[in-house]
Amino acid sequence: RKEVEQDPGPFNVPEGATVAFNCTYSNSASQSFFWYRQDCRKEPKLLMSVYSSGNEDGRFTAQLNRASQYISLLIRDSKLSDSATYLCVVASNTGNQFYFGTGTSLTVIP
């Protein structure tokens, strides 16, 4: 079983739409969770960390459900510039190993 699983998509949504991505993880001892964004032919960039209480950064909201072992990313009022691949990442309980999902592709359409 994979450490982290994501729906690969693709998600094609119109500008202004709200879109949500989910990701499940297998190790209940995992301590840290992140969402990364990767543009075509570029490196992944840290979008936001995910905290137990949930956290928001502008149009982006991340949530963690430890009981069900999943994390989510919600993007409100989608912009064309949000088009990218979004990677779910889970860190080990030691904090020095990271497990990546294969990514979810998002295209925002005018």
Next chain:
Amino acid sequence: DVKVTQSSRYLVKRTGEKVFLECVQDMDHENMFWYRQDPGLGLRLIYFSYDVKMKEKGDIPEGYSVSREKKERFSLILESASTNQTSMYLCASSFSGIGQYFGPGTRLTVT
């Protein structure tokens, strides 16, 4: 701003050549990582290091070795390059428990 740099953006090598990929970070991070990324397979961990001179195998270490002589520098070595090592190679660094920061990647082609 965290900066992770990689020695080359693009590299073309011949089968059997020895290849060195170098990564430098300027944030005093203790952890450094080498991944390769291939279409449909996502990011796969080759090796990581949590301290100077320390290294741990990742998921796909075969055909690779690493060196970490200084905290800021982590090198990936392909002892004898093969065509199936054609890939995008990404270096990352982090503090434990904090997210990773990636370099721009090296697109390696082995012919």
